Each structure stands twice: as C-alpha cells, then as structure tokens.
Amino acid sequence: MKSKGIHCSSFLKINRMFFASLLWFFLAGFPLSAQVKQALEEPAKGNSGRWTLVIHGGAGGPARGTMTNEREKDYLDKLNEALQLGSKILANGGNSLDAVETVVNFLEDCPLFNAGRGAVLNENGKAELDAAIMDGRTGMAGAVAGVTTIKNPVTAARAVMEKTSHVMLVGKGAEEFAENQGLQPVDPSYFITPERLDSWEKWKAKATPGKNSTPAEKEKSGTVGAVALDLKGNLAAATSTGGMTGKMVGRVGDSPIIGAGTYAKNNTCAVSATGHGEYFIRNVVAYDLSALMEYLGMPVAEAGKRIIMEKLGQQKAAGGLIAVDKDGNIAMPFNTNAMFRGFAKSTGEHEAAIY
Numbered sequence: 152m153k154s155k156g157i158h159c160s161s162f163l164k165i166n167r168m169f170f171a172s173l174l175w176f177f178l179a180g181f182p183l184s185a186q187v188k189q190a191l192e193e194p195a196k197g198n199s200g201r202w203t204l205v206i207h208g209g210a211g212g213p214a215r216g217t218m219t220n221e222r223e224k225d226y227l228d229k230l231n232e233a234l235q236l237g238s239k240i241l242a243n244g245g246n247s248l249d250a251v252e253t254v255v256n257f258l259e260d261c262p263l264f265n266a267g268r269g270a271v272l273n274e275n276g277k278a279e280l281d282a283a284i285m286d287g288r289t290g291m292a293g294a295v296a297g298v299t300t301i302k303n304p305v306t307a308a309r310a311v312m313e314k315t316s317h318v319m320l321v322g323k324g325a326e327e328f329a330e331n332q333g334l335q336p337v338d339p340s341y342f343i344t345p346e347r348l349d350s351w352e353k354w355k356a357k358a359t360p361g362k363n364s365t366p367a368e369k370e371k372s373g374t375v376g377a378v379a380l381d382l383k384g385n386l387a388a389a390t391s392t393g394g395m396t397g398k399m400v401g402r403v404g405d406s407p408i409i410g411a412g413t414y415a416k417n418n419t420c421a422v423s424a425t426g427h428g429e430y431f432i433r434n435v436v437a438y439d440l441s442a443l444m445e446y447l448g449m450p451v452a453e454a455g456k457r458i459i460m461e462k463l464g465q466q467k468a469a470g471g472l473i474a475v476d477k478d479g480n481i482a483m484p485f486n487t488n489a490m491f492r493g494f495a496k497s498t499g500e501h502e503a504a505i506y
C-alpha cells in the first residue's frame with residue numbers, strides 16, 4: 152500500500168510539474184500566440200450568409216461645386232473599383248482582413264488619395280506614411296508610422312501584426328523589417344505626385360518659418376480606410392495615410408494609433424477614421440465608438456453621429472469615420488464638406504459618394 156502511495160504521489164508530482172512547465176511555456180514564451188490560438192479555436196459564429204464592406208478616401212475635401220465633373224467621376228470610379236475588389240473577396244468567402252488589406256492597397260496605389268503614391272508632403276517636402284490594421288476576431292493589431300520607403304504601408308502593418316510580438320514599428324526599423332519580410336521597397340520620390348508637390352509649394356509659400364501651420368481643409372483630405380464584416384462574422388479595419396500637408400517631420404497622426412484612427416472588435420464594430428488626427432487621438436475616437444456600443448448598447452449609426460457631429464463638432468475638429476457592426480449595420484458620418492466614401496453589402500446594396 153505504502154509503496155503504491157509513493158508511486159501515486161510522485162506520479163502526481165511529475166504530472167503537476169509537466170503541466171506547470173507547459174503553462175509557463177505558453178504564458179512566458181508565447182503569450183500572444185496563446186491568445187491568438189484561443190481565439191482561433193473558437194468556433195466560427197457564422198453570419199447567415201451576410202457580408203458588408205465600407206470604405207473611405209478621406210474627409211475634408213473640396214466644397215460641392217469646386218471640383219470638375221471629370222474629377223468627381225475619377226474619384227467615384229476609383230471608389231467603385233475598390234468596392235468591387237473587396238466585395239469579390241467577401242462574396243467568395245474570403246476573410247475580412249484580406250478584404251480590407253486588398254482595398255487599402257488599391258487605394259494606396261491610386262495617386263488620387265492621400266496614402267501610398269499621392270500622399271501629402273511634410274514640412275520638408277517628403278512623404279511620411281502611417282498605417283494600421285486590426286483583426287476583430289483575435290484582437291490583434293499592427294501598425295507602422297513615419298515610413299518613407301514602403302510601397303504599401305498597410306501590408307507592412309499586417310506583417311507587424313502577424314510576424315512580430317509588437318503592435319507598432321516606426322521609421323527605419325519599420326522599413327528594415329518590411330524589406331526583410333520581402334515587401335516591395337521604393338525610392339521616396341515614388342510617392343510624390345505633381346499635384347501634391349504643387350499643394351506643398353502653395354503651403355510652403357504661406358507657412359511662417361518656425362511655426363507649424365494648419366493646412367487648408369482641402370489639403371487634409373484623402374486618407375484611405377476600409378472596414379469589413381465577412382461571412383463568418385469576423386470584423387476587420389485598416390487605415391493608411393500620408394497625414395497632413397506641412398506636418399512636422401516625425402509627426403504621427405491618428406491613423407496608425409489603435410483605438411484612435413483604427414479599431415476592430417468582433418462583438419461591437421470595426422472603425423476607420425479620417426480627419427484632424429490630433430483630435431482623433433485625444434478623443435480616442437475609434438475605441439470610443441466601440442465603447443458606446445459595448446457599454447451603452449448604442450446602435451453604430453447613433454454612436455458615430457454622437458462622436459463626429461456632437462463631440463468633435465463642439466471641439467471644431469474636422470473629420471469623419473466609417474464603421475460596420477457585427478450585424479452589418481454601417482455608419483459613415485462626417486462634419487466636413489465632403490468625405491469620399493462607399494459601401495457594398497451581400498444584399499446587393501451599394502453606393503459611392505463624395506458629399
């Protein structure tokens with residue numbers, strides 16, 4: 152009996168040690184992987200065959216009547232192309248992360264928008280880019296800021312999320328990381344378009360030396376973003392930008408700040424913001440929207456309006472946001488002249504709009 156007892160207790164001891172070291176291995180060695188693993192093991196909720204995509208190409212912009220019809224058409228065509236790209240992924244059962252990344256890549260490559268090629272220029276006449284992406288299913292996020300040689304910053308942000316244990320990489324470190332990941336590097340001049348150079352020269356001519364001036368409303372627009380709900384009920388958000396014309400070297404806006412310009416959580420919503428970044432950071436806009444829904448049960452459209460029209464409106468903070476909730480309801484509020492935007496749903500409803 153005695154010897155059996157000894158055997159039993161040492162067996163238990165060995166077992167305890169085994170499980171303790173297993174637990175330590177996961178907690179200390181791979182805390183983030185364990186979190187992702189748990190989320191991945193959750194059964195897919197399913198979404199009764201519904202998907203939704205919402206995109207933006209920046210708030211601010213010209214007042215109605217100041218853009219030529221051709222120019223308006225160019226913007227609407229690109230927004231529609233972006234919607235088609237993302238819709239195809241979602242309709243074929245693709246995931247929301249792939250949809251938002253693909254859409255944002257497309258808009259980054261399009262010189263009309265203030266992201267990737269066509270980004271606005273900082274006080275030194277250089278494009279410094281910020282981007283972020285967030286997965287509402289796992290709660291994981293990635294971001295890059297102040298990068299000057301990464302062709303598609305949002306893809307670098309996704310690599311930060313998926314290939315590192317960090318959330319944000321900035322400047323040189325982000326650029327080296329992106330190159331090591333095989334992402335396409337470009338010369339900084341790739342981003343500069345004649346139109347942005349012209350805006351920068353106009354800004355420079357008016358800028359007071361030593362004083363950081365605020366760019367005109369129409370020079371601020373063009374940031375791009377996408378939010379999506381896929382067939383499995385998973386939400387994702389992505390945002391990419393050149394920031395604001397004449398911004399100080401090293402200035403980082405709200406777009407790559409998780410909870411300010413970009414946020415996604417499966418049981419509330421996915422959000423991408425655009426506008427005067429400093430206000431969006433101070434008001435933690437994207438997370439605020441999710442919190443209003445989570446804690447007060449506020450519908451997404453009402454929460455969006457409350458933040459953009461009331462809260463930011465009272466602070467004279469210009470901007471807007473796009474959001475989709477877990478049931479596919481959307482919000483696209485803006486308090487500026489215009490916000491390039493659009494949405495598409497599995498129901499067949501779709502729209503691209505400016506004013």
Ligand code: ASP
Nearest residue numbers: 371374394404425426428
């Ligand atoms: N939110 C961006 C920033 O402040 C700019 C914009 O959306 O227009 O960097």
